Amino acid sequence: MVYGQDDFWLRRVGINLQLTAKADTDTAMLTKAILADQATDEFFIQKAIGWALRDYAKTDPEWVRQFIAGHPLSSLATREGGKYL
Numbered sequence: 155m156v157y158g159q160d161d162f163w164l165r166r167v168g169i170n171l172q173l174t175a176k177a178d179t180d181t182a183m184l185t186k187a188i189l190a191d192q193a194t195d196e197f198f199i200q201k202a203i204g205w206a207l208r209d210y211a212k213t214d215p216e217w218v219r220q221f222i223a224g225h226p227l228s229s230l231a232t233r234e235g236g237k238y239l
Contacts, residue, residue: 162196169202176213184210185221192227203227204234211238 168187172179184206191199211218219239222232 162191162194162199165191166198166202169199169206172206173209179210179213181210181217188221188227189225192225192231195228197230200228200230201234203231207231207235208237211235215239 165187169184169191171187172184188203188206191203194200207218207221215238218235222235222239227235
């Protein structure tokens, strides 16, 4: 797994791995990847978090709604992740 890496591009890939997986999304892995970087101020990481949540919201909006409500995310990640809610 790529979370915990010094290179933020590798961590970003770890978050984006679940994009387009739809019902096959591994929510445990997605959660670990997001939580490992939820506090970073790196724009590209926050954007990736938002994209991953936004994409999964098309499949399971309730999971995304609960995730956003239950975790302190940046305003960018929250805004992007909640676009389809």
